[in-house]
Amino acid sequence: MIQSYLTVSVILFCLGIVGVISRRNVFTVFMSIELMLNAANLSFVALARLHESMDGHVLALMVMAVAAAEAALALAVVILLHKHKGKLDTNVFSLLKG
Template sequence: MTSLLGYATISMILFSIGVIGVIARRNIFIIYMSIELMLNAINLFLVTFARYHFNMDAQIISIMVVAIAAAEAAIFLSVIILLFRSKGKLDTDIFTELKQEVE
């Protein structure tokens, strides 16, 4: 059985990869996937500590987060498809083009 430190290290590495993906990339889809990677790293961390302390509360919260992330994925991916169809690209510069002028 792997130790608590091993799971925590893997979780921190996955979270760091997600943060680097959000900071370094300009493609909206890759940024979204990096955010999902960070969310899954936090879930792994929660489940690890729940298992270590023999407590089911964090595992229940983790299952709820996965269910909410599935609904969020459907909405976010539909927004990405609509942006790509209207603008033809998935750069983060799309959001500055969508901004309206306030008079």
């Protein structure tokens, strides 16, 4: 029973990795990262159900808070980069390459 939930989590996580490494639209990349966070959350909650302990739920709450903080900051950076470059392509955002 728990194994099937964890398998769903693995599938979602792999889809998130595929989205990050194969897409160039910055919003799609960002939402793929959110998808990976959600997959990790699902595995936390499933394992909390397996062990009947509540720690996994608290950890899932923490992950959601971190995701909210990340969303606020990342979207601010996206707005700034869009103002500077007028593009949404992650290949254009290579300012740190030197």
